[in-house]
Amino acid sequence: MRADRLVTLILLLQTRGKLTAQTLAEELGVSRRTILRDVEALSLSGIPIYGEGGQGGGIALDEQYHTTLTGLNTLEVQSLFVTNTATVLHEVGLGASAERLLLKLLAALPSTHHSTAAHIRQRLLIDPTWWWHEPQAPAFWDELQRGVYEDWLVEATYEHYDGELVERVLAPYSLVNKSGLWYLVAEREGALRTYRVARFHQVRLLKQTFTRRPDFDLSSYWQAHLQDFVDSFSAFQCILRIHPERMAFVSWLLPGRWEQLEPANAEGWLTLRLSLDSPLMAKMLIFGLGSSVEVLASADLAKAVLVDAQRLIHHLR
Numbered sequence: 001m002r003a004d005r006l007v008t009l010i011l012l013l014q015t016r017g018k019l020t021a022q023t024l025a026e027e028l029g030v031s032r033r034t035i036l037r038d039v040e041a042l043s044l045s046g047i048p049i050y051g052e053g054g055q056g057g058g059i060a061l062d063e064q065y066h067t068t069l070t071g072l073n074t075l076e077v078q079s080l081f082v083t084n085t086a087t088v089l090h091e092v093g094l095g096a097s098a099e100r101l102l103l104k105l106l107a108a109l110p111s112t113h114h115s116t117a118a119h120i121r122q123r124l125l126i127d128p129t130w131w132w133h134e135p136q137a138p139a140f141w142d143e144l145q146r147g148v149y150e151d152w153l154v155e156a157t158y159e160h161y162d163g164e165l166v167e168r169v170l171a172p173y174s175l176v177n178k179s180g181l182w183y184l185v186a187e188r189e190g191a192l193r194t195y196r197v198a199r200f201h202q203v204r205l206l207k208q209t210f211t212r213r214p215d216f217d218l219s220s221y222w223q224a225h226l227q228d229f230v231d232s233f234s235a236f237q238c239i240l241r242i243h244p245e246r247m248a249f250v251s252w253l254l255p256g257r258w259e260q261l262e263p264a265n266a267e268g269w270l271t272l273r274l275s276l277d278s279p280l281m282a283k284m285l286i287f288g289l290g291s292s293v294e295v296l297a298s299a300d301l302a303k304a305v306l307v308d309a310q311r312l313i314h315h316l317r
Contacts (some may be wrong), residue, residue: 002038004073005028005030005038006038006041006042008028009024009028009035009038009039009042010042010047010049010061012024012027012028013049013059013060013061014061014065017060018052018058018059018060019058019059019060020057020058020059021035021036021039021051021058021059023058024059035059039051039059047061047065048061048062048064048065049061049062050062072109072113074113074116077109077113077116077117077120078116078117078120078124080102080105080117081102081105081106081117081120081121082120082121082124082125082126086098086099087127087129087133087180088128088129088177088180091137091141091177091182092145092175093145128177128179128180129179129180130179130180130181133180138197138198138200140200140202140203140204143203143204143205144172144175144184144197144200144203145175146205147172147203147205148172148173148174148175148184150209151171151209151210151211151212152172152205152206152207152208152209152210153169153170153171153172153205153206153208153209153210154169154170154172154203154204154205154206155167155168155169155170155203155204155206156168156169156170156195156200156202156203156204157200157201157202157203158195158199158200158201159199159200159201160199161277161278165201168188169188169206170184170186170187170188170195171186171187171188171210171212172184172185172186173185173186173187173192173212173216173218174218174221175197176194176218176222181196181197181198182196182197182198183195183196183197184196184197184200185218185221185222187210187213192216192221192225194225194229235275235277235278236275236276236277236278236279236281236282237273237274237275237276238273238274238276238282238295238297238298238301239261239271239272239273239274239295239296239297239298240271240272240274240286240293240294240295240296241265241269241270241271241272241293241294241296242269242270242272242289242292242293242294243268243269243289243292243293244264244268244269244270245292246289246292246293247270249289250272250285250289253285254274254276254285257274257275257276258272258273258274258275259272259273259274260272261273269294271296279300279301279304282301283301283304283305283308286301286305287305287308287309
């Protein structure tokens, strides 16, 4: 709808400053000619919008102009009040501010939208944290946040997946929370890397700042490297045959990390290829499934399970 497009055009200019007609056309999915007609319509309606030609030109709003919340539609109001990130925001010290922001937004909304906000808050909740979530922040959490916010180098002790402890000097760029787990994006030896915060044993601020890469964008980095990050924790593959009664458990435990290779056999058992973090995780899964699983590949995994089973029997005697 044109009304929504005009509101979006104003918001783009207000948040990003001067933009070319071509850039606005690409953002809004219309032609450059349509953008020019929209700009003319906004100007005739009293919006202080203007265009400049030549090198460095573009379309802009008067710096003193600000929109209000009166242009929000019902779905936009619902999206403002549906997501619950209170736990995550409290961990970075922004919980109280977020609560005050929602109150201010509600106060700024036209009265006709108040019932919409109350309606959606009682009917839809999105909780981004995992079921088992450690509510207590690590002892060095304040230092880590300060390093990220103020661009201070940090000296950290980090535990690899195999238990090896290493000392690292890091340039901490950003903190990312995914499913209730915190990750640190940091630069080391000229490369950006991702670290799980729970694996840091110590973090100490150094009296030295660093310069961020001018082209770094957190959202772009995370999206570009997300699949590589997932693959790095799913590097071990095995093939198992699983009893149908245990498939619900496997699906719950490993969503998106298994693939059915062939139709179920006469007894209903399913042959799956699973992508796991390591052989250790595979063995833990197999022992958990017990007699409801058969190891088809690899032979090394089957042998390792047999050796561990014999050791377990010995310890239980």
